[in-house]
Amino acid sequence: MALATRTDRRSSIARTVWDSSVGKKTVMAVSGLIMLLYLVVHMIGNLKIFFGPDEFNHYAHWLRTVGAPFMHEEWTLWLIRVVLVAAVVAHAVSAYQLSRRDIRARPAKYVHRRPRASYATRTMRWGGVILGLFIVWHVLDLTTGTVHSGGFQEGHPYQNVVDTFSTWYGDVVYIVAMLALGLHVRHGFWSAAQTLGAGSRTRDRALRATADVLALLLTAGFIAVPVGVMTKVVS
Amino acid sequence: MKLTLRVWRQRAADADGAMSTYEVDGISPDMSFLEMLDTLNEDLILRGEDPVAFDHDCREGICGACSLVVNGDAHGPERTTTCQLHMRSFQDGDTIDVEPWRAAAFPVIKDLVVDRSAFDRIIQAGGYITAPTGAAPEAHATPVPKPDADFAFEHAECIGCGACVAACPNGAAMLFTSAKINHLNVLPQGAPERETRVLEMVAQMDEEGFGGCTLAGECATACPKGIPLVSITGMNREWLRATRKAAGR
Numbered sequence: 001m002a003l004a005t006r007t008d009r010r011s012s013i014a015r016t017v018w019d020s021s022v023g024k025k026t027v028m029a030v031s032g033l034i035m036l037l038y039l040v041v042h043m044i045g046n047l048k049i050f051f052g053p054d055e056f057n058h059y060a061h062w063l064r065t066v067g068a069p070f071m072h073e074e075w076t077l078w079l080i081r082v083v084l085v086a087a088v089v090a091h092a093v094s095a096y097q098l099s100r101r102d103i104r105a106r107p108a109k110y111v112h113r114r115p116r117a118s119y120a121t122r123t124m125r126w127g128g129v130i131l132g133l134f135i136v137w138h139v140l141d142l143t144t145g146t147v148h149s150g151g152f153q154e155g156h157p158y159q160n161v162v163d164t165f166s167t168w169y170g171d172v173v174y175i176v177a178m179l180a181l182g183l184h185v186r187h188g189f190w191s192a193a194q195t196l197g198a199g200s201r202t203r204d205r206a207l208r209a210t211a212d213v214l215a216l217l218l219t220a221g222f223i224a225v226p227v228g229v230m231t232k233v234v235s
Numbered sequence: 236m237k238l239t240l241r242v243w244r245q246r247a248a249d250a251d252g253a254m255s256t257y258e259v260d261g262i263s264p265d266m267s268f269l270e271m272l273d274t275l276n277e278d279l280i281l282r283g284e285d286p287v288a289f290d291h292d293c294r295e296g297i298c299g300a301c302s303l304v305v306n307g308d309a310h311g312p313e314r315t316t317t318c319q320l321h322m323r324s325f326q327d328g329d330t331i332d333v334e335p336w337r338a339a340a341f342p343v344i345k346d347l348v349v350d351r352s353a354f355d356r357i358i359q360a361g362g363y364i365t366a367p368t369g370a371a372p373e374a375h376a377t378p379v380p381k382p383d384a385d386f387a388f389e390h391a392e393c394i395g396c397g398a399c400v401a402a403c404p405n406g407a408a409m410l411f412t413s414a415k416i417n418h419l420n421v422l423p424q425g426a427p428e429r430e431t432r433v434l435e436m437v438a439q440m441d442e443e444g445f446g447g448c449t450l451a452g453e454c455a456t457a458c459p460k461g462i463p464l465v466s467i468t469g470m471n472r473e474w475l476r477a478t479r480k481a482a483g484r
Binding site: 012013016017019020021022023024025026098101102103104105106107108109110111112113114117121122124187190191193194195196197198199200201204 | 338404406407440445447451453467468470471473479
């Protein structure tokens with residue numbers, strides 16, 4: 001009997017990762033951590049609004065010249081935007097595909113129902129959708145100014161932020177989204193650590209605590225801005 | 236004890252099923268849950284009705300055959316197998332819901348019996364060591380560090396009952412698969428197939444139509460053998476390591 005010649009080619013690492021449920025979860029973890037890192041920086045930058053229009057606007061203009069003179073104006077900014085868009089798309093597409101698989105795997109529900117898992121865990125999917133819609137609104141409101149209330153002024157971010165948070169719907173949309181963000185990060189950070197194999201019995205408490213602290217700091221830091229405008233601390 | 240049971244009845248795999256209500260009387264608190272079902276079945280047979288089909292074998296909590304979702308919990312309210320669940324965990328006059336494991340990869344065969352052969356195929360994909368074993372070897376022939384032996388044993392406790400899949404909101408078999416991978420991958424006997432084992436078993440798990448892990452933690456709570464949730468983290472680590480090594484070759 002002749003031995004069969006192996007004609008199958010070993011699939012590429014990208015293919016293996018994307019086709020596996022464990023691999024796709026890795027894509028979610030990595031893209032999530034990239035976005036989380038950005039959010040921490042973004043939140044700290046936002047707090048400059050409490051030091052007056054000059055400091056905040058100066059910071060906003062500096063963002064365009066980061067990396068100069070090596071980088072041309074706005075190059076760094078666009079680089080970050082491209083990475084972020086890629087992360088959002090990768091995160092959303094894998095979430096959609098994994099969710100489809102999960103729902104297919106459990107077609108029949110139990111007659112005797114009880115709440116399963118924590119609130120943060122159960123709201124990952126809808127929380128993610130809310131955050132996705134929020135990002136679209138947020139960019140159209142404060143980056144492009146397309147849906148901005150009361151005349152968007154290019155190059156005057158301080159005034160634009162105050163305008164947005166002077167409307168009741170601007171405050172509501174933003175605060176709801178930031179609460180959703182807190183819940184998402186709380187389960188997401190800890191989950192990402194498990195997916196990447198970084199969790200262990202001895203490290204579990206530290207990882208959960210880090211997730212809680214990150215979620216709280218991000219939510220509180222971001223919500224401080226609309227609260228500041230509402231209470232006229234920022235005007 | 237007098238109880239009202241609501242039991243999932245389904246004539247065949249392709250038939251529609253529904254919950255049927257039965258009254259059972261004369262139940263002792265010392266009976267196991269399966270003995271209580273035996274009492275119901277004796278009654279049903281005497282009345283000329285079809286008895287409730289359910290899986291069971293050893294009835295001492297080590298074989299993994301029994302598989303009932305009792306009041307929405309896999310294996311019921313106690314952290315053990317259904318056969319080791321006793322009626323003293325319930326109150327006289329209770330209404331108890333009894334359902335089969337629910338997952339696309341575990342189709343119902345009849346009433347409370349599901350087809351768990353998907354688990355066998357995951358084991359066939361790599362849940363073994365390729366070595367002629369013969370009789371038990373001399374214990375000191377292959378030294379195994381104590382922490383590794385404990386780790387392997389903790390995961391070897393898995394009896395493959397499928398409670399993890401039944402409890403998982405995504406019908407995922409991650410805890411089962413990770414238990415076997417961690418058990419063998421930590422031992423010197425499992426080392427030669429360390430990478431292929433995790434890659435092939437995870438691939439088979441996906442192929443069987445199990446869901447993915449969202450780290451809800453329901454599996455580890457339901458597991459009668461206490462396989463921990465970090466077992467899945469360990470499998471993810473092994474999978475990433477094996478994928479990196481396969482790409483480097």
